[in-house]
Amino acid sequence: MIARRRASTDVAMSPGGRRLLGLFFVGFLVFLYLPTVILGIFSFNTSTVIAFPLEGLTVDWYAKAWGNAELKKALVASIWVGLAVSVVATLLGVLVSYALARRSFRGKSVVSAFVLVPLVVPTVVLGVALLVLFRPNDPVIPIPLGLWAVLIGHVVIALPFAVLLLLPRIASIDRRLEEAAQDLGASWLQGFRRVVLPLITPALLSALIVSFVISIDEVVIASFLVQDQVTLPVYVYGGLRLNVTIPLLIPIATVMITVSFLLVLAAELIRRYGERRVGVRQ
Amino acid sequence: MATTATPVIEAPRRRKWGRRAREQSSGYALSAPAVAVLLVFFLLPIYFIVRYSIGLDRFAKTEAAAELTGELAGFSTELWRNFLGEGAEIALLGKSSAALHLPMYVVGIVFVVLVLGAVFGKRLSARFGGWIVGGSFFLLLAPFMTIPAGNNLLRLAELESGGDFLRLFFRSVTMATTSSVWAVAMAFPIAYFLAFGIRKSKYTWLLVVIAPFLTSYLLRVFAWKLILGDQGLINSALFELGLRDPDNALSFLIYSQFTVILVLLYAWVPFLILPIFIALENMDRRLLEAGTDLGASRLQTFRKVTLPIAAPGIVAAFLFVFIPSMGEYITPSLVGGNTGYMFGQAIWVQFVGGTLNWQTGSVLSIFLLGVVLFLTFTTSKFLRQGGGATA
Numbered sequence: 276m277i278a279r280r281r282a283s284t285d286v287a288m289s290p291g292g293r294r295l296l297g298l299f300f301v302g303f304l305v306f307l308y309l310p311t312v313i314l315g316i317f318s319f320n321t322s323t324v325i326a327f328p329l330e331g332l333t334v335d336w337y338a339k340a341w342g343n344a345e346l347k348k349a350l351v352a353s354i355w356v357g358l359a360v361s362v363v364a365t366l367l368g369v370l371v372s373y374a375l376a377r378r379s380f381r382g383k384s385v386v387s388a389f390v391l392v393p394l395v396v397p398t399v400v401l402g403v404a405l406l407v408l409f410r411p412n413d414p415v416i417p418i419p420l421g422l423w424a425v426l427i428g429h430v431v432i433a434l435p436f437a438v439l440l441l442l443p444r445i446a447s448i449d450r451r452l453e454e455a456a457q458d459l460g461a462s463w464l465q466g467f468r469r470v471v472l473p474l475i476t477p478a479l480l481s482a483l484i485v486s487f488v489i490s491i492d493e494v495v496i497a498s499f500l501v502q503d504q505v506t507l508p509v510y511v512y513g514g515l516r517l518n519v520t521i522p523l524l525i526p527i528a529t530v531m532i533t534v535s536f537l538l539v540l541a542a543e544l545i546r547r548y549g550e551r552r553v554g555v556r557q
Numbered sequence: 558m559a560t561t562a563t564p565v566i567e568a569p570r571r572r573k574w575g576r577r578a579r580e581q582s583s584g585y586a587l588s589a590p591a592v593a594v595l596l597v598f599f600l601l602p603i604y605f606i607v608r609y610s611i612g613l614d615r616f617a618k619t620e621a622a623a624e625l626t627g628e629l630a631g632f633s634t635e636l637w638r639n640f641l642g643e644g645a646e647i648a649l650l651g652k653s654s655a656a657l658h659l660p661m662y663v664v665g666i667v668f669v670v671l672v673l674g675a676v677f678g679k680r681l682s683a684r685f686g687g688w689i690v691g692g693s694f695f696l697l698l699a700p701f702m703t704i705p706a707g708n709n710l711l712r713l714a715e716l717e718s719g720g721d722f723l724r725l726f727f728r729s730v731t732m733a734t735t736s737s738v739w740a741v742a743m744a745f746p747i748a749y750f751l752a753f754g755i756r757k758s759k760y761t762w763l764l765v766v767i768a769p770f771l772t773s774y775l776l777r778v779f780a781w782k783l784i785l786g787d788q789g790l791i792n793s794a795l796f797e798l799g800l801r802d803p804d805n806a807l808s809f810l811i812y813s814q815f816t817v818i819l820v821l822l823y824a825w826v827p828f829l830i831l832p833i834f835i836a837l838e839n840m841d842r843r844l845l846e847a848g849t850d851l852g853a854s855r856l857q858t859f860r861k862v863t864l865p866i867a868a869p870g871i872v873a874a875f876l877f878v879f880i881p882s883m884g885e886y887i888t889p890s891l892v893g894g895n896t897g898y899m900f901g902q903a904i905w906v907q908f909v910g911g912t913l914n915w916q917t918g919s920v921l922s923i924f925l926l927g928v929v930l931f932l933t934f935t936t937s938k939f940l941r942q943g944g945g946a947t948a
Contacts, residue, residue: 300754366590367590390591511776515782
């Protein structure tokens with residue numbers, strides 16, 4: 276096995292070529308991570324000028340960002356919207372994924388394509404669409420612009436991701452387990468709760484996390500739909516465009532990126548754990 | 558004979574029918590909430606955008622306001638006709654003297670034919686299929702492929718239009734194509750190295766490469782602003798070293814097409830590695846050995862075996878980046894300045910950014926949506942291959 280793999284590497288690239296590609300790979304990692312690292316470094320910079328060498332190190336900007344009331348309100352708003360989006364999108368996602376994996380019905384392929392379409396629709400168009408739907412004068416749907424509207428927009432874009440995470444996992448569960456439960460007298464709901472749910476818990480958790488991350492990072496749709504109360508990305512975006520509050524924004528950015536990394540790591544670990552549990556080979 | 562057998566067969570069949578009907582209805586019931594949400598909050602608003610685009614609705618409340626924003630009062634195709642303009646010019650190598658003038662519908666037909674050729678060319682002819690596919694791809698990309706060099710983008714062929722918005726659209730497609738092609742060119746060697754060059758904990762390295770994609774897009778753009786800005790890292794380093802005057806910063810670093818292309822590339826390249834990696838990883842390694850056993854060199858094996866097998870993954874990767882880049886809004890609005898202005902920003906301006914002509918904005922939105930959906934559905938073969946692997 277090892278010998279064969281080594282052979283295919285040798286066929287795929289010469290030792291010199293491998294070294295060259297390795298070098299390119301290292302350079303690529305630097306290119307990929309350097310901007311984020313720079314962001315992190317300058318969050319501790321005393322001076323407002325972005326230049327090396329640093330004048331001194333300080334956590335003042337973190338303290339100032341934390342003390343900013345407007346910012347804190349935006350953060351709280353974002354977290355609430357994110358939590359609501361993750362719950363709603365995952366719930367809708369579980370139901371439709373179960374239907375797509377386990378039921379055969381007319382128009383199934385249409386439903387599965389329809390649920391995934393928001394993946395490719397430009398977010399600008401989606402933002403515009405919802406703005407038209409909730410337009411302040413004479414709304415089509417009487418939901419005022421604001422965080423509720425943002426929530427709805429984020430559910431629409433998070434739903435396909437929830438389905439993509441949940442559908443393969445539900446489809447991979449042995450059908451006979453559910454049939455056995457039903458033969459032993461369990462109702463569909465009991466079977467779902469006792470058999471399917473425990474097996475898809477890891478996928479469910481990653482769907483919750485991914486939807487939350489999508490919502491808390493999303494800025495285009497949100498900036499079309501917010502009114503007085505902005506979300507955190509909209510606040511950051513506004514600050515970046517005005518170019519004045521940048522030193523205040525760097526620590527926020529650093530924290531948000533770090534949190535995203537941790538959430539991604541958590542989602543991946545949970546996913547791997549889940550795959551081991553269902554016995555899917557990588 | 559048959560009569561005696563009938564009841565025995567029918568009984569289970571009838572039960573099966575009942576079960577199927579139940580399965581049907583419970584399938585609908587389970588899909589209903591998600592489908593309802595999408596119908597109301599996704600399809601319904603698109604219907605209204607279409608109405609705006611043909612003048613049936615308007616943003617302005619009063620006649621006077623409509624006069625000011627230029628919105629129309631009733632059904633009209635004028636907005637669409639204005640948008641599509643008189644026609645398009647194709648100039649080779651930036652020489653307007655050698656321009657070819659074509660009416661807009663011809664451009665549209667040629668585009669559709671080329672896309673279909675690129676997707677279905679293989680089926681048309683066994684012998685020339687490869688050439689049809691390759692030629693279609695080349696002709697589709699050529700007008701939009703550039704070499705980014707500062708603010709002056711050199712192009713093989715230039716597609717210009719009489720309509721302002723359509724010209725902007727062509728320019729956005731050019732920027733999207735350029736960044737996507739360079740991103741693919743960068744991602745391929747990385748995916749190749751991950752698939753064939755790394756022996757231990759391949760998947761951990763894959764995650765390391767992809768992880769930045771999953772952090773906030775806005776903040777990664779922000780990081781580049783710190784590096785490339787007028788008071789950013791590179792320019793301050795140049796002042797410090799005395800290579801440049803503080804009043805005379807290298808301005809092409811920020812607020813240019815070059816920056817937009819660079820940042821788009823940076824933002825998407827981690828994501829691109831995945832479909833290419835999967836295509837390479839799923840390939841039968843014995844084919845490579847067979848190639849060398851039959852006397853092919855490494856380069857020949859790569860060209861004749863690896864590349865054709867990885868091709869669908871490469872196309873999927875390209876589309877994964879290209880489709881969202883076309884309607885990009887965040888990157889150009891933060892680092893694009895005037896020269897890096899993109900189509901997505903124009904939509905924004907029409908709806909909330911001051912012009913408040915929702916009708917024109919709707920025409921732009923529907924056009925963008927139409928192009929995106931057309932590309933998605935015709936190329937779904939590739940997307941499913943790449944996307945199925947991603948899921």
